[in-house]
Amino acid sequence: MKSASILFNNYSVKMPTRKHRNEVALFMTKVNDLLFPDKDEEENATSPVKDKKEKWKILIVDDEADIHRITKLAFGNFEFENKSIEFLSAYSGKEAKKLMEENKGIALVLLDVVMEEEDAGLKFVKYLREEAKNGLTRIIIRTGQPGQAPEKKVIIEYDINDYKEKTELTENKxxxxxxxxxxxxxxxxxIEKSKADLYQLMQASDRFVPHAFINILHKENITQINLGDHVEEDTTVxxxxxxxxxxxxxxxxxxxNFAFINSLFSYLEPxxxxxxxxIDKYIGDSVMALFFGTSDKAVSASITMLxxxxxxxxxxxQAGKIPVDIGISLNSGVVALGTIGFNDRMDCTAISDVVNTAAKLEKMNKILGTQLLITEATLDRIENKKNFHFRRCPISTAAV
Structure with missing residues (x-):
């Protein structure tokens, strides 16, 4: 049978086994009369505070009810960084799992080892760290039977944060x-908040500097990009x-105007x-985008946008508004991709005659009454021409 201990004022009082419940009850009555003569004070220490002040949530997991009671009495007035404690009680590993699932933000688990099973506490540690993926909640093992869970073995094999023997654990310790x-x-x-903030910052930066651009420069993130970094890639603009x-x-x-442009682009950009x-850049009511490798995907994207x-x-x-028309052009070749500007204000861009030709070609859509024009260079880079239908334009620089 297990034994427990009472911790108060730097004394550790060993409790009888559960075989002697009557003796335990008598003993507890004497302790209460001696140390806690005012019953109202005891109730205030153990009853939940009704204010809305933020508290540290601590889960006591132990099958000895006396351990729960004495812990709450001894630390009922405890405060750390102006936050008091809200104690939660579980009397088995199974109850502990349920309380962990129902209560978010538990800071600490005071965990017994031997409960409904000899290793119930250790199984709970495995559950919390490996199944629930909770690496934040701190775990202190308090055991009255160190022989069942030797400290060196437990501290190495289980992701706990402290190990205490009940018989040696004074109030100060x-x-x-x-x-x-x-x-x-x-x-x-x-740390978790900083990581989340950093992730959001990186996500936000992707909206201004596309991650594909960072990858093409062979960088892992935007912080590694320097002024003048560049590469040359076969690109369809x-x-x-x-x-x-x-x-x-x-x-x-x-x-x-902003609402109109953003609404239209939400249909086209995907x-x-x-x-x-x-998307390399938005230029007022225009868009410049880049594709690498063969031109098939650039042509497919253009047809889908139309x-x-x-x-x-x-x-x-249906809303009683006039329809909108767009013109698209594609040109392919070797393009220099890199950063321009100065150290305090950089921009990523693509520079090449390929880009200039694509921009000029788009304006030909108005003259020819077309929506999509591609150059011979783009046509030559299409691997599966049978997937598309083309017709020649009366100009030597383009095919549709």
């Missing part, structure tokens, strides 16, 4: 362990322009991303 565990939990929370935008925008407020391209435009215009028609 317990206080120190408590503060260290809560401080550790607080620091881990701050896509230019897209909104037709008659000036006429449309004249009848819109600045806010409505086709570029789905085909492995990325199909999506029909859906966009259908919605505009």
């Amino acid at each position: 317990f206080y120190t362990a408590l503060v260290m565990a809560l401080r550790s939990f607080r620091d881990l929370l701050e 896509l230019f897209l322009d909104i037709r008659s935008f000036t006429r449309i925008s004249e009848n819109l407020t600045p806010l409505e 086709a570029i991303i789905q085909q492995g391209g990325f 199909k999506n435009l029909k859906n966009f215009n259908q919605e505009r028609k």
Whole structure:
């Protein structure tokens, strides 16, 4: 049978086994009369505080009810960094799992080893760290039977944060362990928050500097990019322009103009991303995108955008608005991709005659009454020409 101990004022009083419950009850009555003569004070120490002040959540996992009671009495008025304690009680490993699932943000688990099973506490550690993937909550093992779980073996094989024998754990030692565990939990929370903030920052940076651009420069993240970094890649450059935008925008407020452009691009941009391209830049009502390798994906993305435009215009028609038209051009060749500007303000861009030709070619859509023009260079880089239909334009620089 197991034995427990009472911790108070630096004394460790060993409790009888569970075979002698009557003796335990009598003993506890004497301890209470001696140390806690005011019953109201005892109730205030153990009853939950009704204010909304933030608290440290500590889960006591032990099948000895006396351990729960004495722990709460001894540390009912404990505060760390202006936060008091909210104690939760579980009397088995199974109950502990349930409470962990129901209560978020538990800072510390005070864990017995031998409960419904000889290794119930150790099984709970495995569950918490490996199944629940909880690496934040601190775990202090308090055992009255160190022979069942030797300290050196447990501290190496199980992801716990401290190991205490109940018979040696004075109030002062317990206080120190408590503060260290809560401080550790607080620091881990701050690290997790910093990681989350950094992740959000990296996600936000991807919206301004495409991750594909960072990859093409052979960098892992934006912090590694320096002014002048560049590479040369065989690239298909896509230019897209909104037709008659000036006429449309004249009848819109600045806010409505932004809403219109963003709404249209939300229909068009996904086709570029789905085909492995990325937006190099937005130029007012125009878009420049880049594709690497063969030109098949750039052509597919262009055709998909024209199909999506029909859906966009259908919605505009239902709203009583005039339809919108776009022109797209593609040109392919070796392009220099890199950073320009100065140390305090850099931009990523693509520089080449390939880019200039693609921009000029897009304007030919107006003259020819077309929506999509591609150059011979792009046509030559299409691997599966049978997937598309082309016709020659009456100019020597383009094919559609």
